[in-house]
Amino acid sequence: xxxxxxxxxxxxxxxxxxxxxxxxxxxxxxxxxxxxxxxxxxxxxxxxxxxxxxxxxxxxxxxxxxxxxxxxxxxxxxxxxxxxxxxxxxxxxxxxxxxxxxxxxxxxxxxxxxxxxxxxxxxxxxxxxxxxxxxxxxxxxxxxxxxxxxxxxxxxxxxxxxxxxxxxxxxxxxxxxxxxxxxxxxxxxxxxxxxxxxxxxxxxxxxxxxxxxxxxxxxxxxxxxxxxxxxxxxxxxxxxxxxxxx
Amino acid sequence: xxxxxxxxxxxxxxxxxxxxxxxxxxxxxxxxxxxxxxxxxxxxxxxxxxxxxxxxxxxxxxxxxxxxxxxxxxxxxxxxxxxxxxxxxxxxxxxxxxxxxxxxxxxxxxxxxxxxxxxxxxxxxxxxxxxxxxxxxxxxxxxxxxxxxxxxxxxxxxxxxxxxxxxxxxxxxxxxxxxxxxxxxxxxxxxxxxxxxxxxxxxxxxxxxxxxxxxxxxxxxxxxxxxxxxxxxxxxxxxxxxxxxxxxxxxxxxxxxxxxx
Numbered sequence: 304x305x306x307x308x309x310x311x312x313x314x315x316x317x318x319x320x321x322x323x324x325x326x327x328x329x330x331x332x333x334x335x336x337x338x339x340x341x342x343x344x345x346x347x348x349x350x351x352x353x354x355x356x357x358x359x360x361x362x363x364x365x366x367x368x369x370x371x372x373x374x375x376x377x378x379x380x381x382x383x384x385x386x387x388x389x390x391x392x393x394x395x396x397x398x399x400x401x402x403x404x405x406x407x408x409x410x411x412x413x414x415x416x417x418x419x420x421x422x423x424x425x426x427x428x429x430x431x432x433x434x435x436x437x438x439x440x441x442x443x444x445x446x447x448x449x450x451x452x453x454x455x456x457x458x459x460x461x462x463x464x465x466x467x468x469x470x471x472x473x474x475x476x477x478x479x480x481x482x483x484x485x486x487x488x489x490x491x492x493x494x495x496x497x498x499x500x501x502x503x504x505x506x507x508x509x510x511x512x513x514x515x516x517x518x519x520x521x522x523x524x525x526x527x528x529x530x531x532x533x534x535x536x537x538x539x540x541x542x543x544x545x546x547x548x549x
Numbered sequence: 550x551x552x553x554x555x556x557x558x559x560x561x562x563x564x565x566x567x568x569x570x571x572x573x574x575x576x577x578x579x580x581x582x583x584x585x586x587x588x589x590x591x592x593x594x595x596x597x598x599x600x601x602x603x604x605x606x607x608x609x610x611x612x613x614x615x616x617x618x619x620x621x622x623x624x625x626x627x628x629x630x631x632x633x634x635x636x637x638x639x640x641x642x643x644x645x646x647x648x649x650x651x652x653x654x655x656x657x658x659x660x661x662x663x664x665x666x667x668x669x670x671x672x673x674x675x676x677x678x679x680x681x682x683x684x685x686x687x688x689x690x691x692x693x694x695x696x697x698x699x700x701x702x703x704x705x706x707x708x709x710x711x712x713x714x715x716x717x718x719x720x721x722x723x724x725x726x727x728x729x730x731x732x733x734x735x736x737x738x739x740x741x742x743x744x745x746x747x748x749x750x751x752x753x754x755x756x757x758x759x760x761x762x763x764x765x766x767x768x769x770x771x772x773x774x775x776x777x778x779x780x781x782x783x784x785x786x787x788x789x790x791x792x793x794x795x796x797x798x799x800x801x802x803x804x805x806x807x808x809x810x
Contacts, residue, residue, distance in 0.1 A: 350704075353708045354708070355704055355707055355708055374707045374708050374709075374710060375707075375708070375709060375710020375711075376710075377708070378708075379704075379705070379708040379709075381701050381704065381705055382701075383699075383701060385699070385701060385702050385705050387702070387719075387720070387723070387724075388800055389723045389724070389726070389798065389800050390723075398709070398719065399709045401719075402706070402709050402710060402711050402715055402719070403710070430799075430800040430803045431800075432800060432803045433803050450709050
């Protein structure tokens with residue numbers, strides 16, 4: 304049984320068909336990427352998987368149980384970090400626990416216990432406005448993780464970061480992922496990022512599922528992986544698939 | 550020397566100097582005999598009248614403050630209820646928004662006598678008038694705040710399984726605080742003025758009643774004393790709101806600091 308399975312999902316907004324018969328799966332502990340150009344339906348697909356949107360057709364399964372149109376089951380990190388400016392970092396991160404009814408004190412304690420692993424120690428009582436973009440992203444990621452250690456959807460988690468910061472965050476992210484083994488589906492339009500981070504890559508084009516590419520390079524990977532011939536071979540394959548199978 | 554002053558004082562210095570110069574010019578005009586004394590008392594005369602009249606002023610002040618506070622408290626409550634209802638149901642927004650705007654176009658002075666006729670000379674009509682002038686800025690401020698919530702933030706909380714009440718409590722209310730406080734600041738100033746105006750048009754006590762009484766006696770110095778007292782009170786009330794605002798939103802200080810550097 305797969306951790307997460309999306310079966311034949313279709314969705315239209317008015318007469319615009321956004322998703323056409325999309326299917327995918329995610330295994331326990333896998334890091335899978337959804338790659339495609341902007342406006343290709345990636346975020347809509349995430350809204351369906353998270354339960355925020357109900358598809359016209361198709362189903363979503365979590366551990367074999369149908370969760371179509373049911374929010375509150377799968378962690379979802381949206382494009383922006385969406386840290387609430389009026390809550391301290393620890394209270395932002397602990398928010399999903401408090402929403403579930405965990406007492407404030409207990410929720411904070413659980414959150415703060417994970418701060419060192421996410422490189423957030425010392426930021427507990429700061430406001431989001433006092434943190435750099437990279438740190439805010441870490442906090443948002445920890446909040447996602449605290450909501451559910453089951454499956455996480457990350458919508459362009461690193462797109463707001465500048466190139467230099469991005470490299471450092473990738474390195475850090477790969478290290479944390481090796482430790483927590485969260486089953487993750489993430490969106491990106493950055494091909495390098497997709498190859499570096501993923502176990503598998505789905506190409507989503509024009510609302511339709513394209514080629515699936517398995518990246519079986521060994522882990523742990525480092526940013527230098529970007530410079531190997533192996534990496535370039537993957538990149539060539541993806542570019543070919545994206546540009547009309549030329 | 551100015552370097553030793555705290556930055557807030559330094560920022561306010563030009564304003565303080567401006568007021569001081571204005572008072573000095575006024576005093577000189579009176580001393581020079583440019584305007585007859587019975588028509589325009591000098592600032593020193595006003596201060597003297599204020600000190601002499603302090604017991605009477607204090608007694609009336611308490612009445613006015615009571616009306617203003619009671620009215621403001623009810624106004625905030627009513628404004629809050631309207632804002633929540635209109636935010637939750639779009640149809641209520643469409644029905645009530647025009648009505649709310651219309652209530653604000655009716656001049657206060659015009660309805661105050663009506664209120665006196667309906668509710669008598671006691672405190673009720675005054676409090677109602679204050680409610681009428683204060684609920685609107687509060688309601689509109691809150692409504693703007695509620696409606697300004699980032700839809701993605703709502704999506705995030707929904708994806709975490711939050712229901713209507715949790716989204717309201719954890720997202721909408723704190724999100725609307727800045728707009729609420731801008732509304733409250735205006736409402737606080739209106740509450741004093743509203744209470745005084747309603748007292749003008751009939752009543753047994755309060756600064757407005759006192760004002761009409763000294764006006765009839767042509768005691769201009771006492772009138773000015775009341776005017777200054779009222780504006781000082783309005784300022785104090787607004788300062789109180791400002792203090793409350795900083796207490797409730799400590800994270801804003803960080804933003805301000807960032808903007809300055």
